[in-house]
Amino acid sequence: MTAARSLTTVAELAAAGLLPEAKRADAAAVAERYAVAVTPALAALIDTDDPRDPIARQFIPDAAELVTLSEERADPIGDLAHSPVEGIVHRYPDRVLLKAVHVCPVYCRFCFRREMVGPEGLGTLSAKALDVAIAYIAERPEIWEVILTGGDPLVLSPRRLQAIMERLAAIDHVKIVRFHTRVPVVDPDRIDAALIEALKASGKTTYVALHANHPREFTVEARAAIARIVDVGIVMVSQTVLLKGVNDDAGVLAALMRAFVENRVKPYYLHHPDLAPGTALFRLSLAEGRALVESLRGRVSGLCQPAYILDIPGGHGKVRADSLAVEEADDGCFRLRDFRGQAHAYPPEDG
Numbered sequence: 002m003t004a005a006r007s008l009t010t011v012a013e014l015a016a017a018g019l020l021p022e023a024k025r026a027d028a029a030a031v032a033e034r035y036a037v038a039v040t041p042a043l044a045a046l047i048d049t050d051d052p053r054d055p056i057a058r059q060f061i062p063d064a065a066e067l068v069t070l071s072e073e074r075a076d077p078i079g080d081l082a083h084s085p086v087e088g089i090v091h092r093y094p095d096r097v098l099l100k101a102v103h104v105c106p107v108y109c110r111f112c113f114r115r116e117m118v119g120p121e122g123l124g125t126l127s128a129k130a131l132d133v134a135i136a137y138i139a140e141r142p143e144i145w146e147v148i149l150t151g152g153d154p155l156v157l158s159p160r161r162l163q164a165i166m167e168r169l170a171a172i173d174h175v176k177i178v179r180f181h182t183r184v185p186v187v188d189p190d191r192i193d194a195a196l197i198e199a200l201k202a203s204g205k206t207t208y209v210a211l212h213a214n215h216p217r218e219f220t221v222e223a224r225a226a227i228a229r230i231v232d233v234g235i236v237m238v239s240q241t242v243l244l245k246g247v248n249d250d251a252g253v254l255a256a257l258m259r260a261f262v263e264n265r266v267k268p269y270y271l272h273h274p275d276l277a278p279g280t281a282l283f284r285l286s287l288a289e290g291r292a293l294v295e296s297l298r299g300r301v302s303g304l305c306q307p308a309y310i311l312d313i314p315g316g317h318g319k320v321r322a323d324s325l326a327v328e329e330a331d332d333g334c335f336r337l338r339d340f341r342g343q344a345h346a347y348p349p350e351d352g
């Protein structure tokens with residue numbers, strides 16, 4: 002099972018029976034533009050008899066990705082505007098993103114960083130760039146939390162992860178190290194003792210935020226991988242992207258949130274889909290999303306309630322999409338107030 006390789010080309014997807022003949026030409030055009038990868042674990046999970054399979058929809062290239070709308074942007078949440086040094090995004094005073102790697106085990110068709118990740122993306126931080134990034138953190142006592150994301154940091158070898166963790170361990174003011182990953186679900190065998198050991202740093206608290214979008218992603222192997230992480234005392238939280246045709250259904254969302262809780266992963270964020278290029282096929286309106294989230298209230302335990310979050314286009318940070326910071330205007334548009342109190346239109350005006 003572990004010996005199998007990920008499928009990364011249209012020919013490989015076709016050979017695995019995951020791409021019908023009629024869709025291959027368009028898929029090839031998509032693959033020219035955006036990275037493709039499907040792990041063996043996910044390939045096995047796809048129901049090829051179901052043309053609307055929610056797992057396939059997340060990972061198999063679709064002709065609709067070739068259409069980019071005017072409101073979509075290459076950097077939808079404004080990472081680049083808040084990147085003081087390579088590999089660091091510093092938007093909020095007390096926490097930074099550390100993007101050591103821009104590779105993922107799978108490439109999600111809706112990815113908000115799709116212009117930065119992949120074999121032709123921003124790559125892996127050089128030793129020198131990593132030194133600069135670590136120095137940036139070390140020099141700023143207000144940084145309480147470091148969030149390793151990317152890309153998916155759990156594609157790094159235990160040795161490289163450990164080297165990063167040792168350097169963070171040496172910085173007194175950093176108390177929390179958080180990893181954002183999809184690996185426990187998409188490549189569960191990778192979660193072995195050496196990798197888990199590398200996630201810990203002396204004197205720091207480790208959190209792992211698991212990205213999963215459909216209850217079927219919780220296979221026996223995925224559940225076991227999650228248990229291995231939680232069993233060593235690492236706290237896990239969830240991250241889900243609300244996606245049309247995948248989980249935009251109260252029953253599916255409820256089952257997904259229950260699956261997280263049953264596996265000791267506390268539901269954390271449900272993200273409204275970002276304005277990434279070629280992802281209109283996945284987007285529902287903010288009004289639709291708010292109605293869905295509202296329907297979860299009372300229906301499932303409070304433990305199963307994630308915060309519904311929208312990243313304000315342009316890099317103004319996150320806002321709770323079901324809170325008073327979001328006001329519906331007469332024309333069906335919304336006004337969002339960012340954490341600094343500034344107002345923004347949503348969907349944003351062009352530009």
Ligand SMILES: *Cc1c(COP(=O)(O)O)cnc(C)c1O
Pocket residue numbers: 078090091092093096097098148319
């Ligand atoms: C999302 C994000 C974070 C983390 O935000 P939390 O609300 O703490 O989960 C931190 N920095 C940046 C730049 C982000 O985009």
Ligand code: SF4
Pocket residue numbers: 104105107108109111112113114115118151152153183212
């Ligand atoms: S795992 Fe995350 S960063 Fe990687 S392609 Fe999926 S959404 Fe993008």
